[in-house]
């Protein structure tokens with residue numbers, strides 16, 4: 001498969017959605033031949049760098065990451081086509097993409113995971129359904145335990161043992177069944193261990209003990225340090241998820257964005273200071289990089305392509321990031337034109353402020369609907 005393989009959902013009437021399998025990046029969404037998404041003229045399609053525009057898929061990390069690239073690996077990983085575009089009885093077109101852990105993802109993040117990304121192209125809408133699964137198996141164990149005690153008796157033929165009357169038995173040994181319960185949620189434990197041996201000596205004042213010369217000591221007991229190793233891997237993972245949507249707009253200075261009023265936001269242009277949004281609508285007239293928390297389920301962006309409105313509806317995506325690099329920061333982005341900033345705004349639905357925690361065998365689902373109004 002070439003680095004830039006694409007899958008096209010075609011609903012007819014020049015309404016299409018194009019997905020590049022590199023990152024499952026939606027690189028185009030045309031409604032009646034009108035492109036709704038911004039892709040930079042300087043975007044690079046080399047199968048290495050994240051595509052600058054469209055809808056990159058941010059997972060498992062939003063922002064800088066100590067273990068891998070900014071915004072995680074999903075946007076630079078090769079996704080699979082789970083279901084090729086198919087026309088539904090409604091006339092809408094559906095396609096499903098997926099990403100699972102492999103050597104590439106495990107080189108940064110050792111967890112097993114599976115992402116499914118279902119897109120449905122409707123007449124004026126694009127639907128996104130995302131599933132994040134943790135397929136790891138539980139670490140609960142079952143076991144048997146027995147104290148195999150040998151009692152000393154003068155003659156076993158003269159012993160009598162009570163307590164078994166009426167019990168079923170399957171062999172000739174005497175089993176003590178003892179329940180063992182593993183109450184752990186966390187898999188990693190820390191503990192201390194000590195063999196508290198009482199040596200019998202005639203007079204402790206005459207004993208000499210070697211082997212401590214030069215050692216630090218904290219009390220008067222003799223400690224034997226024994227390493228204990230828990231070989232289980234962590235199976236529960238936490239992650240962040242975000243659809244980094246670049247909307248195409250004729251002039252970002254004329255856009256208004258609803259749904260943030262009263263929300264707290266982290267302002268990344270002001271060293272992460274937290275503020276509360278006092279405006280009914282957010283407007284953009286400078287470098288903007290904000291993580292709004294617990295935003296409304298719906299945002300409306302005014303003055304997008306052809307002066308229309310764009311509605312964003314989101315489910316299980318509590319946060320909304322708003323980003324525009326403006327002229328000063330645009331210059332620092334190699335795959336973004338210096339003069340392109342007025343023609344885009346990123347309004348990104350996600351779950352980033354508090355991470356998603358997935359125990360083995362559990363799933364998280366979220367969705368977004370974009371609608372041209």
Ligand SMILES: O=P(O)(O)OC[C@H]1O[C@@H](O)[C@H](O)[C@@H](O)[C@@H]1O
Pocket residue numbers: 050070071244268289290321323348
């Ligand atoms: O250049 P990247 O990695 O695609 O990121 C673009 C922007 O993405 C936004 O989501 C972040 O809030 C910004 O801080 C970041 O600059």
